[in-house]
Structure formats: C-alpha cells, structure tokens
Amino acid sequence: MAIDFGLDVQAAFHPLGFRYGAGVVGPExxxxxxxxxxxxxxxxxxxxxxxxxxxxxxxxRSQDRAELTGRHLVFGxxxxxxxxxxxxxxxxxxxxxxxxxxxxxxxxxxxxxWQGRAFIYAQEFxxxxxxxxxxxxxxxxxxxxVPPGWAHAVVSADANxxxxxxxxxVSDYGFVYDDLRxxxxxxxxxxxxxxxxxxxxxxxxxGKSVLQVRRARQYPELGLRPDxxxxxxxxxxxxxxxxxxxxxxxxxxxxxxxx
Numbered sequence: 491m492a493i494d495f496g497l498d499v500q501a502a503f504h505p506l507g508f509r510y511g512a513g514v515v516g517p518e519x520x521x522x523x524x525x526x527x528x529x530x531x532x533x534x535x536x537x538x539x540x541x542x543x544x545x546x547x548x549x550x551r552s553q554d555r556a557e558l559t560g561r562h563l564v565f566g567x568x569x570x571x572x573x574x575x576x577x578x579x580x581x582x583x584x585x586x587x588x589x590x591x592x593x594x595x596x597x598x599x600x601x602x603x604w605q606g607r608a609f610i611y612a613q614e615f616x617x618x619x620x621x622x623x624x625x626x627x628x629x630x631x632x633x634x635x636v637p638p639g640w641a642h643a644v645v646s647a648d649a650n651x652x653x654x655x656x657x658x659x660v661s662d663y664g665f666v667y668d669d670l671r672x673x674x675x676x677x678x679x680x681x682x683x684x685x686x687x688x689x690x691x692x693x694x695x696x697g698k699s700v701l702q703v704r705r706a707r708q709y710p711e712l713g714l715r716p717d718x719x720x721x722x723x724x725x726x727x728x729x730x731x732x733x734x735x736x737x738x739x740x741x742x743x744x745x746x747x748x749x
Contacts, residue, residue: 496719506544516549527583530675536576584643588664606653632706
C-alpha cells in the first residue's frame, strides 16, 4: 500500500532529480558529486555512482509559504543513487549544523524516509571521544530526530535500491564539515555485506566508542503525530515543529535525548 507523504513530488533517478506536482514549489536540485565527499569516506579513492545524490532545499506547497516563513522552517528532499562507494553504501559525507542566527543553536533535524531503507547515523561530538554513537534503521514512513549539535550522516541500507527522504530544518541552515574531514569522517563507517546488510567498523581516528544500532521510534515527547505525513504537520499541527527552528523550547529535553 502506498504511503501518502503529503507533498506531490516524485524522485527521478536517470538522471537524479525531482518532478514537482501542481501547486508544489521547489528549486533545481543540487547534485552532490563523488569528489565532494571523498574526504569523509572509508576509502577516499573508491569508485561509485556520480552524482551520489540530489538535494532540493525549500520545497513546499504554495499555500504553506507564509507559515513556513513565519516559523523559520524549510523542507528538503533528497534522492540517493543505488550502488555503493567502495565497500560503503551510498551515503552523505556527514556534517554538524552551523549555529543558526535565528535561534543561536546548532539546530536539530527531523527526517522521514519515503523510499528505500536507511540508517541515520549520529554522534554526540566530533572529538577523540565522540560520545554517544547511534545508528537508527528507518524504513518508509519512519521518522528520525537528530538532536542539536550532533554530527550526522544518512546512509542507504540497501545498495540495490535508491533512497529518498524528506527533512525539516531551520530556514537559515548551514553545514560544518571541517572537523569531520580532519578525522576522515564519522566515528563509525557503514560497510556492505552482500548488498543488503550493513555492518559497522570503527574509524581509527577517534578514541574507543560503542555504537548502538536500533530501529526508528516515535517521538511523542516532541508532539509529532504519527497519523499525519511529516510535511503536512506545517498546516495541520505547526506547533509540533516549533522545536526544529527553536530548540530552546525543549531545552530541558536535549541533554538526555537520543534519536
């Protein structure tokens, strides 16, 4: 049974991109080339699909424009190519969010998987001790929240199929890559075993850490409604998204929060 994601957008894979339906506004996608992410891969000299993925930020239904602007939110969509990057699945290079001028925080991000299977990997710090390291397996309809300040990357969990997902971010989003690049990527590398199974290998440029692998969960503590597509929260339950652009509203929750 098809899942309604509340936004009339179709991903295309040959070439990578998106088709917007009536009433949907979105930009030409940015294509992330393999050379742009090599520094954060386990094997920087690997071969793989190129471009690796397409990303379109600030996609919305025209009637939602004022609500989005007033709440300092943008919705992004991403499509990954099928395949692998050496022994790793297709994935993003990983980043930390820069500090938002609007909120003063390195803000959280809220993902929803639309097609394929993913791991949302997140680590608490980019330091010798990366702190808590968590990989959340997510399937179509699952949501994953990355808390403020955590480094994170999205990993395709199946090399045989493309991955598509959407995400809510603060409107003045920005990505910081330098600290991760200096360590050759995140603290744990995903490795393919037979194309559809992912194992994890520690990155030797960090100190010892433990990786927790878990399935996606719901987030009642953040007010997300499982009966609504993630995008349509902006029209039907906009208050449930306030913490994305204004994480201080949940300041007491974040110190112990885990994806």
